[in-house]
Amino acid sequence: MAKAPAKTEPSQALDQGLAVGVARLTPEKIESTIRTVLKSETGARLSTYVETCIHCGLCAEACHYYLSHDNDPHYAPVGKVKQTLWEMIKQKGRVTPEFIEKAAIIAHTECNLCKRCAQYCPFGIDIAYLMLVVRRIIHKLGCTPLYIQDTAHSHSVTMNQMWVKGDEWPDTLQWQEEEAQAEFEDLRIPLDVEGAEIMYSVIAPEPKFQAQLIYQAAAIFHAAGVSWTMPSELGWDNSDMAMFTGDNEIMGRIKRAHYDAAIRLKVKRIVMGECGHAFRSVYDVGNRWLGWEMPPIPIVHAIDFYYELLKEGRIKITKKYPTPITLHDPCNVVRGGGLHEKARYVAHTLCESVVEMTPNREHNYCCAAGGGAINCGPPYKQTRISGNRIKAEQLFAAKTRGAQVLIAPCHNCHSGLHDIVHHYGVGLDIKFFGDLIYELMEKPA
């Protein structure tokens, strides 16, 4: 309709996966793929969302990309739908390869599927779902950004996100167990213990790059006397990038492996590390694809588990953390799991001073790394950073009120916030809850 102002584009390097995928497209393939997805994979939900939207723009201010780009309407949630799905529907799938390239970038790197906009649209229109439909189309067209596609490949081949090979996993656990035994003589990382109380699962980047987190978790469970185990084989990784590339079939396979591992071990619950997207996948998405209304086995996020350990006094704190902290509410566990009050209980139990950032709880701003955005890799780093200036401002404000440490109980948030803190020079130290608990807890001799 009205001529749009030019979009403020972040600088962006070449994405080879996307470029090659787009070069292979033909008009027929685009048209038939879009039509097939719209016709056979979507239904009344999509058409109702598209028809009910009154084009009021009220969702705009929900989105950190919009706020960070000086209210550029291209970044408003509904603006992104206009630039992708509306056009696909209107043209009945007859869009150009260039259009697909743009749609891939918008759906993958300019939306974190954070669902904040669903809280701002008066009708509760789920734009994250609409963006996922776009991603599904992009996936079927073979135009998913390279880096995240690589993680989906890894899921498909190794059933974990990081190409961790079969023996690398138990080796890493054994290595961490030995390291930890220098500190706690009788600590074990129990593998394949049938009938343990909980199965602990992590994302594959932990054994790959951050093995000390497994050490810390083992130390915490050891101190609390938790009956726990980890699977030595498939199903140990709870992460899921296939869910974000629209590769539902792979998503289903890896979630099934994860639940299967827990069932095989006859545990009562799955406790997972401080990761948000994995929680979304195991608690909310994978189960649905596999036909369960809710997960087949209780899923407990680390925040929830730490809450339990602290509340029941199974972990005792030697002293409170003296440095003032501020708490980031990860979308997937707060807007997606309601863990905000428990996170505050944990924070206040551990720390002398908690400075709230605003907005907070369900209304917190996303880190701009989630929804697979950070997994789209280096070509889009600037997209994430320039797209979340508002987060830097929010963090600055908390810092001005005294915060020196930022707690981010989610892996994606952690990495995304690291980039933001670094780029904008915010100067906050970023930590997991696990870091603090390990540091402050009473350690058994």
Next chain:
Amino acid sequence: MHAVYAFVSGPLAWLAFLLFFGGICYRLVRLLWEVNRTEKFIFSYMSWKYSLRSIGRWLIPFGTANWRLHPGLTVATFTFHICLLVTPVFLLSHVVLWDEAFDVSWWTLPDGVADVMTVLVIVCCAYFLIRRLVTPEVKFVTTASDFVILAIVAAPFITGFLAYHQWFAYPVMAIAHIVSGEIMLAAIPFTRLSHMIFSPLTRAYMGSEFGKVRHARDW
């Protein structure tokens, strides 16, 4: 003129109400049928408690974070929707028509109040129009159909206002008023005015997902 009046207030009115009520039923039944066919899971997540909790919240002016963020729009949209629904139903001259035709009647608004409410609807329509034209995030997603539906809604109120005050060409205005009202009724189920039917349902679904699964507030 009398023949035209008789036609628009007779057969055409029947047709408009038929399209309105029939259309609503048709759209609702079709939606439920479609959901049942392809996305049955939606039913299993629906919860009366959380649906009503969410809808209720959004029906309170300034009750949600976003209403508070847009005070002007919030006042306009609540004023607009309340006046839009209440005025035609409780207008004395409308109730008289029901009384004459079917021998049913109900409480009515004092004419002066109804007049003010009509003006409010028109003013709000003008506000929405200006907002569409000047607010970048709204302008960016505006399509021709948005102006059409705004016109469809504004027309019965503008013509009704002019007809009531009989400033000029009363018979023509009265007929224009009736026809535009009928167009609006008939258009509701088949244009994006259907948000009247669907928005409680989309809100209910999001409210249920947030309440039951996500344990978070969606406002």
